[in-house]
Amino acid sequence: GEPPGRDEDLEGLPFVGRSGQLLDRMMGAIGLDRTSAYISNVIPWRPPGNRDPSPLETEICRPFIERHIELVNPKVLVTLGNPSTKLLLQTQTGIMRIRGKWAEHTTPGGMRIATMPTLHPAYLLRNPAHKKLVWRDLLEIKARLRQAS
Numbered sequence: 022g023e024p025p026g027r028d029e030d031l032e033g034l035p036f037v038g039r040s041g042q043l044l045d046r047m048m049g050a051i052g053l054d055r056t057s058a059y060i061s062n063v064i065p066w067r068p069p070g071n072r073d074p075s076p077l078e079t080e081i082c083r084p085f086i087e088r089h090i091e092l093v094n095p096k097v098l099v100t101l102g103n104p105s106t107k108l109l110l111q112t113q114t115g116i117m118r119i120r121g122k123w124a125e126h127t128t129p130g131g132m133r134i135a136t137m138p139t140l141h142p143a144y145l146l147r148n149p150a151h152k153k154l155v156w157r158d159l160l161e162i163k164a165r166l167r168q169a170s
Contacts, residue, residue, distance in 0.1 A: 022062050022101040023141055024074050030067040035060050040142035044101075047142065047155065051163040059093040061086060063105045079108045084129075091128050096169040097162060098126050098134045102141030109136065116140060121158050123165075137162050 028038030036044050048054055064074050064082040086108070090098065100106040103116045109126050112119065119138050126136040139158040140151055 022060070023104045023143070024064045025062055025067045026071065026143065027067070029062075035062050036142070039146055043142040043145060047159060050156075051159045051166075059089070059095065061089050063108050074104055079104055083108060087128050090126070090134070091130050091132055094132070095134060097165050098136040099162060100136060100138045102144060106138040110138065121154065121161070123161070135165055137165075 022035060025035065026038055026040065029035055029041070035041070044060070045055070048058060063079055063086050065085070068074050068078065098109065100109055106116055106119060107113065110119070110124050116138060117140075120140055122138070124136045124138065126134045128134070137158055140155050145152050145155060
């Protein structure tokens with residue numbers, strides 16, 4: 022996901038605020054919960070003024086998130102929002118254009134992981150009409166996980 026928000030910064034855990042509650046409901050809708058998924062942020066701190074992280078900040082943190090991914094060895098990778106999608110898929114394409122289309126992420130260690138970019142829950146809280154787009158993405162993720170089992 023994107024960098025931590027205020028609630029996440031205070032608790033030191035990813036997705037614990039309102040967007041985390043929505044993420045829990047999204048995951049639950051396809052039969053997942055926090056015990057069956059690994060959740061992390063592309064950078065572990067909240068940028069000043071809650072701004073988007075700079076490309077330099079995300080690049081500095083790349084080795085850490087890449088190592089997380091390699092250690093977890095996920096069946097699928099889901100990027101939430103622009104910062105994580107742009108970093109892990111090495112693209113400048115915005116999330117609205119790239120979401121809902123399977124891509125592949127290759128880790129520095131050579132792991133190739135099916136990746137679904139989608140909208141961030143915080144964005145959905147501000148734009149609830151776009152939840153229908155993410156529902157389609159979630160159904161794709163559910164189908165891919167079923168195939169991988």
